[in-house]
Amino acid sequence: MPREQPSWVHEQRRTLGRRIRDLRTQKGHTQEVLVEMTDIDRRTFQRIEAGTSDPRYGDLLRIAAALQVPxxxxxx
Known part of the structure; x- marks a missing residue:
């Protein structure tokens, strides 16, 4: 049975998701475009932006590269 995570972990996930969404919209990309650019599953990407998923390191690297940010x- 998975261990319950502290509330600050959930808040950090939501903050990361908002940051990704904000950068994506600043670049004028839809979720669909970023999904194609990163080769991340559409549902997984939606969960990352919603802050309900712990993104893998490789996914974060691909998202950063697609958004052209460190x-x-x-x-x-």
């Missing part, structure tokens, strides 16, 4: 800017 990884550190994506997760700050």
């Amino acid at each position: 990884l550190v800017e994506l997760v700050k």
Whole structure:
């Protein structure tokens, strides 16, 4: 049975998802375009943006590359 995570973990996930969404919209991309650019499953990408999924490191690297931002800017 999975262990319950502290509330700050959930908040950080939501913050990351908002940051990805904001950067994506600033670049003028839809979710569909970013999904194609990153080769991340559409549902997985939706969950990352919604803050309900723990993204894998490789997914974050691909998202940062597609948005043309350093990884550190994506997760700050």
